[in-house]
Amino acid sequence: MRKEDVEKVIDILRREFPRWNAPVVSLIAQKTGDPFRVLVCALISTRTKDETTAMVCKRLFERIKNVDDLYNIDEEELSRLLYPVGFYKNKAKFLKSIAEEIKKNYSSQVPNKLEDLLKLKGVGRKVANLVLSEGYGIPAICVDTHVHRITNRWCLIKSKDPEETERKLTEILPEKYWIEFNKLLVAFGQTLCKPVKPLCGVCPIREYCEYEFKTL
Template sequence: MRKEDLDKVIGILREEFPKWNAPVVSLIAQKTGDPFRVLVCALISTRTKDETTAMVCKRLFERIKSVEDLYLIDKDELSELLYPVGFYKNKALFLKEIAKELKEKYNSKVPDKLEELLKLKGVGRKVANLVLAEGYGIPAICVDTHVHRITNRWCLVKTKKPEETERQLTKILPKKYWIEFNKLLVAFGQTICKPVKPLCHICPIREYCEYPEAKMQTRAS
């Protein structure tokens, strides 16, 4: 994919997005506008299917509505609420530690700076950037497995690690697209550009893609 095609491609993804399943973190951000819930949901979602994340977040946020609630809840009860997300016991520990840090160091407010978010237990660049973009509306590129896979399939980047992808995208992708890029590509990746057997025959942007199957489908159409 050429950098010059990005405006067209993102325009098409925006048009198609309502037909796809939106990422649960984006839905929570849109519904609540609460960086705390975005942070909690983003942590829960790692290595967990979106439908499981959605179910658990719905149950959890009926019980946990603030940093104080998370700080006070018993660890075992929190673990039960998080089941069956991946590594739910570890995530319960991380969330309890985060609640303690937010309460004691940040006046129970989720930081809006990358370097501060990265100090929180269990928070890496993916989660931190997602909180900035979805929770605060601050331009940041969240590179998860979908963004990493798809941008390499497009040959927009040639990277082996998500951190490398993020660095390259900050140089290639116009800043006006940073906030929505993850949301668009996650929905696209869950619905069309799947990890195994991507649906190139119905892909709305296959003419711009360098993936071999997409190029074959473009020539055949």
């Protein structure tokens, strides 16, 4: 894919997006505009299918409304609420630690700076950038497995890991697209551009893609 085709491709993805399943984190951000819920949901979603994440988040947010609720809940009860997400016991520990850090160091408000978010236990660049972009509307490119795979599959970039992907995308992608880029590619990746047997034959951006193993 040529750099000059990126805007055309994003326009097509925007047009097709309503037909696909939007990422659950994006739906929560759109519905609530709450950085706390975006942070919690983003952590829960790692290594977990979107359907499971959605179910667990719905149940969890009936019990937990803010950082103080998360701080006060018993870890064992939190673990039960998180089941069956992947590594739910570890995530319960991370969330309890995060609640303590935010309550102690940020007056119970989720920080809105990358360096502060990265100080929170269990929060890496993917989750931090998702909180910035989806929770606060601050331009940031969240690179998850879909963004890393698809942008390399397009031959838009060539990178070995998500951090390198993020760096290269910030160099070539206009900032006005940073916030929405993740949700567009996650929906696209879950629906059409799958890791195995992508549905190239019905892909709306097929003509711009340089994937060498295109299927009919």
